[in-house]
Amino acid sequence: MALQWVPPSSGIIAEIFLQRTENSRLAHLAQKHRIVNYFRYVDDILLIFDPNYTNIQAILNDFNTIHPKLHFTAQMEVNITLNYLDISIHRISTNLKTSIYRKPTFTDTIIPYMSNDPTQHKYAATKFLNNRRNIYNLYKEEYKQEENIIHNILYNNSFPFKPQKPPKLTPKQQQISPTPKHRWATFTYIGK
Numbered sequence: 001m002a003l004q005w006v007p008p009s010s011g012i013i014a015e016i017f018l019q020r021t022e023n024s025r026l027a028h029l030a031q032k033h034r035i036v037n038y039f040r041y042v043d044d045i046l047l048i049f050d051p052n053y054t055n056i057q058a059i060l061n062d063f064n065t066i067h068p069k070l071h072f073t074a075q076m077e078v079n080i081t082l083n084y085l086d087i088s089i090h091r092i093s094t095n096l097k098t099s100i101y102r103k104p105t106f107t108d109t110i111i112p113y114m115s116n117d118p119t120q121h122k123y124a125a126t127k128f129l130n131n132r133r134n135i136y137n138l139y140k141e142e143y144k145q146e147e148n149i150i151h152n153i154l155y156n157n158s159f160p161f162k163p164q165k166p167p168k169l170t171p172k173q174q175q176i177s178p179t180p181k182h183r184w185a186t187f188t189y190i191g192k
Contacts, residue, residue: 015042025066033059039084045072046084087136099142100132100149108149113158126154 022040030038037048049059056074063072075082080091088101110125111117133146155161 021066021070029059029062032062035059041085044085046082086132097139097142098136099138100136100146108153108156110153110157113160122159126150126159129153 018040026038029035033049033054035047035049037046039046047059049056056076060072060074064070077089077091082089083101086101088099090097090099111122113122115122129150133143133150138146
């Protein structure tokens with residue numbers, strides 16, 4: 001008898017629970033506090049509200065009454081800046097400006113170029129850094145600053161100044177493994 005690995009279901013159950021709770025309670029709270037926008041990624045929530053109608057403490061108190069096992073905390077903007085996931089959102093007059101946020105514990109360590117890891121793994125980090133720089137709506141100064149940070153990260157991890165593209169896989173390396181007996185589906189949460 002072969003043992004088969006079964007992925008943990010706790011994350012899926014938590015997501016279902018949170019979506020159900022949002023659908024049943026959020027509309028009432030959004031209307032009561034005149035919440036302009038609500039964004040959630042896993043357990044990080046970004047709320048945009050009008051302080052003329054409510055305050056964060058009132059919203060936090062109501063959110064903490066949603067369920068006895070859920071406890072919400074608030075992080076307020078500091079110096080008109082709020083960090084959410086890996087971006088910093090800056091309020092400027094009538095607009096928003098974004099930049100890439102790195103936690104204070106950030107180290108510029110990626111898989112060193114001289115390591116014995118597969119080349120594709122080494123270049124995955126550089127691809128991620130460049131994609132993130134290009135996808136976010138960065139102003140010219142932030143874009144240039146991020147470009148310099150990426151160059152420093154590559155330099156500190158012994159990458160050549162102009163990284164080479166990863167080698168192409170041979171047809172044998174590209175062969176797909178036999179079809180698994182189980183099929184998996186990916187579900188993406190799309191907030192409302």
